[in-house]
Amino acid sequence: DTGVSQDPRHKITKRGQNVTFRCDPISEHNRLYWYRQTLGQGPEFLTYFQNEAQLEKSRLLSDRFSAERPKGSFSTLEIQRTEQGDSAMYLCASSLTFQGANTDTQYFGPGTRLTVL
């Protein structure tokens, strides 16, 4: 399977704990995105990387959230001191963008469903 993969698929944690999610993009893709989605809503942008550089972070992303893509391949999203409001589906997407082109088609992974008790 050469699609986007995410791990774990489900995570249940207690409030106040830290959690980390992993995303492996399609191998030749240079862009990687993180989104959060709650029931009945569209994906909410969190951050994105071009290769290893984090180019943009949503203003909605609190300082409890941090993302890395150290070698320009897989990425991790960490949430510290989780709150019940963090319960959501966390989606990762990747895309291939060419020099001079800014609009790319994003391909999504299966998501990690986080439940904070």
Add this chain to the structure above:
Amino acid sequence: GQNIDQPTEMTATEGAIVQINCTYQTSGFNGLFWYQQHAGEAPTFLSYNVLDGLEEKGRFSSFLSRSKGYSYLLLKELQMKDSASYLCAVVDSNYQLIWGAGTKLIIKP
């Protein structure tokens, strides 16, 4: 502010045709995507429009009118497996995707 409007829910009959509308007001426009999302799964790419007109891809077609800030997704010969949410997303002037809340499509036999 930026806004994407889609109907919350639609119902259609197996074998029929359904049109899902999307209107948008965004800061700039660099294209519009339609994605399909089955319950509990990730969105999957359906179509991308950047120029006015109709793009046909099998049973699915997508239309765009930039002057009207309007798009629709047309699904023909509906099958039960088409029951899903359909998400409209616009690429704004910063090349960010602005997502609608999605339209839940229910197909009845």
